[in-house]
Amino acid sequence: MxxxxxxxxxxxxxxxxxxxxxxxxxxxxxxxxxxxxxxxxxxxxxxxxxxxxxxxxxxxxxxxxxxxxxxxxxxxxxxxxxxxxxxxxxxxxxxxxxxxxxxxxxxxxxxxxxxxxxxxxxxxxxxxxxxxxxxxxxxxxxxxxxxxxxxxxxxxxxxxxxxxxxxxxxxxxxxxxxxxxxxxFDRTGPAALADVVHHHLRAHGPSSRQDVAWWAGVPLKAVEEGLAGLDVVEQEGPDGRTYVDLPDAPPPRELPGVRLLPEFDALLCGYDSRARDRFVTPDHHRRLWNESNGMLLPPLLVDGRITGFWRAAGTARRRPLEVTWFARTRRPRRGELDAPVAALEAALGITVTEVTLSREAT
Known part of the structure; x- marks a missing residue:
């Protein structure tokens, strides 16, 4: 399992x-x-x-x-x-x-x-x-x-x-x-449901059928049709669902350190919204995701787990950054933020003027 x-x-x-x-x-x-x-x-x-x-x-x-x-x-x-x-x-x-x-x-x-x-x-x-x-x-x-x-x-x-x-x-x-x-948009060629399922598994797997259906916005019947055209392996998951994957999937990896992820990152949105426990606890997920308007706070990833969020509000080229971690999770060390902040500055073409680090009780 x-x-x-x-x-x-x-x-x-x-x-x-x-x-x-x-x-x-x-x-x-x-x-x-x-x-x-x-x-x-x-x-x-x-x-x-x-x-x-x-x-x-x-x-x-x-x-x-x-x-x-x-x-x-x-x-x-x-x-x-x-x-x-x-x-x-x-x-x-x-x-x-x-x-x-x-x-x-x-x-x-x-x-x-x-x-x-x-x-x-x-x-x-x-x-x-x-x-x-x-x-x-x-x-x-x-x-x-x-x-x-x-x-x-x-x-x-x-x-x-x-x-x-x-x-x-x-x-x-x-x-x-x-x-x-x-x-x-001019398509690059034909595509079928097997291509849809393969695309998901290659980028997000292993996944349950419900994960694929949620991500693609298609019924479970369509996922089954796509799976029928693929060579996959299956294992039981921690929630009782069957998880499928490609036989040539890459080996697993750890991800130590800190990353500043975007709103709607694939670590959340690649999976059924009711089964995202591989990266976030249900309580923390409810804090990040506003179901009334569908918006997500930008997640803070620490050692491969989503344990908080961050903000760099506004459109100015110079702006402050606020990083918040949830209570009872590992506090990111200030020095661990240097590299992710530099990556954010390069990707957005901005300068972060100051970094504020705080804890939120949940």
């Missing part, structure tokens, strides 16, 4: 690999990065590959070596084009039925709508332009769906189906939360 510590060590080997070289190779090595907070890609790469710079990550985005867009679960991810192709397939499977039911249209109508959006977005489009295009199409083909498209999640219909990528409308501020424009 696998323990939580063994699951963590196996996952750390994938999420903190040896440095493969370029920014694109680094992103490919860790699979994908959840980046609805745009700075998360910069911070996540800096935490895993200290020394990566803001300019390097920006250049990779500008060159299309890594891309960013709304994919699995309707969230925003950064990935290489090859991996984004796989995420787009997961999104097609996971989101299609939801949107068809929400709009009250047939599968064929929804596919035709999305085809029209992709044709329209061959030129970069603003969110307002995409919404106008969707309203125009629905007005001509399914006028009864206009109200559903105007409310709640319907506002994201034009760009949340995994077939578009986004870039900052203002230029090269990829780490900012400014207004985006969207363009059609």
């Amino acid at each position: 696998l323990t939580w510590d063994e699951l963590a060590a196996a996952s750390l080997a994938r999420q903190f690999p040896d440095d493969p070289g370029t920014v694109a190779e680094r992103v490919h090595a860790v699979g994908d990065m959840q980046t609805q907070t745009a700075r998360s890609a910069f911070i996540g790469l800096g935490a895993r590959f200290p020394g990566v710079t803001h300019a390097e990550v920006t250049a990779a985005y500008d060159a299309g070596e890594i891309v960013r867009g709304s994919t699995i679960r309707g969230t925003v991810h950064t990935a290489t084009p090859e991996a984004y192709t796989v995420l787009a397939e997961a999104t097609r499977v996971g989101q299609h039925q939801r949107w068809a039911r929400m709009l009250g249209i047939s599968d064929e109508q929804l596919a035709a709508l999305w085809d029209s959006v992709e044709t329209y977005a061959r030129d970069w489009r603003t969110p307002d332009e995409l919404r106008d295009h969707v309203d125009d199409w629905l007005g001509r083909h399914a006028p009864g769906s206009l109200d559903a498209a105007a409310a709640g999640p319907g506002r994201y219909l034009g760009f949340a189906h995994g077939a578009l990528v986004r870039r900052p409308a203002s230029g090269d501020r990829w780490e900012g939360q400014g207004k985006p424009v969207y363009g059609t």
Whole structure:
């Protein structure tokens, strides 16, 4: 039976690999990065590959070596084009039925709508332009769906189906939360559910079927279909679930020291939200994750466990850093923060003016 510590060590080997070289190779090595907070890609790469710079990550985005867009679960991810192709397939499977039911249209109508959006977005489009295009199409083909498209999640219909990528409308501020424009993503080739499951296991495994389903936003039936096309090994886990993995998985690793992780880091978001014990206790998870708005505090990783959070608020190039560790966990030594702070400064292109270290009772 696998323990939580063994699951963590196996996952750390994938999420903190040896440095493969370029920014694109680094992103490919860790699979994908959840980046609805745009700075998360910069911070996540800096935490895993200290020394990566803001300019390097920006250049990779500008060159299309890594891309960013709304994919699995309707969230925003950064990935290489090859991996984004796989995420787009997961999104097609996971989101299609939801949107068809929400709009009250047939599968064929929804596919035709999305085809029209992709044709329209061959030129970069603003969110307002995409919404106008969707309203125009629905007005001509399914006028009864206009109200559903105007409310709640319907506002994201034009760009949340995994077939578009986004870039900052203002230029090269990829780490900012400014207004985006969207363009059609050209897949690098075919992808199937087996590719989706393989992608997850390569980056996050070992994983339960529930982990894969949560991460990809697909039903368990789709996970089983994907597993049927793969050679995997299975072991019982500490929670009674069966954990699957690839037979050529890397050996487990320890990760001593301190890392400053981004919001929505894969050590949390790669797994079922009810079973993230390999990296964080349930009590600490509830402190980090605000279920009412879906936001996560940036985690503090100490010796391979998430034991606190940090803040470097604002957009100024010079700003203070606050680091908080939870009571009854190991206090990070101040000297241990020197390297992660330097990695954060290089990745975001900022200067940390002071570091405050405090304990939070939980």
